[in-house]
Amino acid sequence: MNIKDVRTSEVWGYIGEVFIEELKYIIGEDDLKEFWVKNNGMNSRASSKDVTNVTTYGYATANDLKEAIFIHMSRNSIYHHLPEVFFHPIAISHPNMSNKEVVAAIRKNRRTEQENIHFFIPFDTEFFKKKVGLVNRYLNIFTDPNAKQNLFTLARDIVAKDLALNKEQLYKLFLNLCFSEKLKENLPALAQLLTNIMACTITVKYLPKEFSETPFKNLGEGILGHNAGLQGKVSSEFDDIVATIISNQQMKYQIIQQYMKTLKKILEFFVFANRDIHVRYQTSGIDEFILNKSYLGYNTAISISN
Known part of the structure; x- marks a missing residue:
């Protein structure tokens, strides 16, 4: 020494x-x-x-x-x-x-x-x-076990949402919420953030918003956009947000629903409130339906007889 x-x-x-x-x-x-x-x-x-x-x-x-x-x-x-x-x-x-x-x-x-x-x-x-x-x-707030537990508790209280995230995922979300202004409406950065948090590939893009039902009130006996003045669907000046979960393996339906619910709640922190958020699920794997040693649609067909 x-x-x-x-x-x-x-x-x-x-x-x-x-x-x-x-x-x-x-x-x-x-x-x-x-x-x-x-x-x-x-x-x-x-x-x-x-x-x-x-x-x-x-x-x-x-x-x-x-x-x-x-x-x-x-x-x-x-x-x-x-x-x-x-x-x-x-x-x-x-x-x-x-x-x-x-x-x-x-x-x-x-x-x-x-x-x-x-x-x-x-x-x-x-x-x-x-x-x-x-x-x-x-000094060691990110490495000391007691300090890290306090940080997770603080993060959970600040986020104040019922998210199906583990401690590490919640920790990543909390740190990025500190810079939410830089991530606001930044779709490429949001896609990367969500991919890191959810541990699966996620894409985020705008989706044109159209009203199938006119948002305008009646003008006497006429309805603007229905039988007076306009025809067809009404487009909104604010697009919606569509986030797609891309998985290369099959997932249970309950897990997919949980992922979609969590993803929507996270996106609510980073997009304008007047945008609707749509979450989709897409699998990039190959779904096979095997009948013994045969493949449906390849060397096996289904025939219907009356």
Whole structure:
């Protein structure tokens, strides 16, 4: 374990929670199974740097020699937050004490302080580890299991639709919803997005919209577009959207219906509300109807006799 590499790297200026993760990367996470945090208290000289020193301590166990790392930080320990009267006398000197006795009392007070700081090291370390876990949720939001679960929960609440998507699919949809303005009405990009989310080929295109029934109200006894003024179907200025699911293998009807329902709900995020969305299913495989060793329509025919 080379602590010199740590002292000369840029991670020396990081806050403690980030520093410990970088330390694991530099020296190897397996070598950092045991570390302790020693909070030496806040002071003006070290206020600009969170981690002031890193030292190692070797100790022997019944079967092996082990090495622990001490991370010295310029933070207040639990000891510093407790009333001083718990550990030290109200006054360390008296009027009748000599200078030598005053110096000895001050040194004793300092030793007591260091002993108390050392006593609270296990407790400070546990608090520090909890803070590291919280910081990791933000630094590793896409990889940390707890943070990722929170992200999925957040994504599900924001999407607020009953979609038959697994966590990874919902995650992809949520990230792309953050850039929905760029994907709005961008059919090639939407087709690629839907293909990635649904894990099957999907095409998206415009479909001219025509009204088979006139949308206009009666004008007396005449109806515009029916028996007055216009003939034939009425075309809308807004086209519809048609999305086609293309599969190269046969799928169950229930699964197809689920895919079509989910696809329509996803498209509602990215197209104008006045467009109707049509979803179709198309198979690119070959459907074969086998009668024993014969093929219907190839070497076998159906005859109807009366």
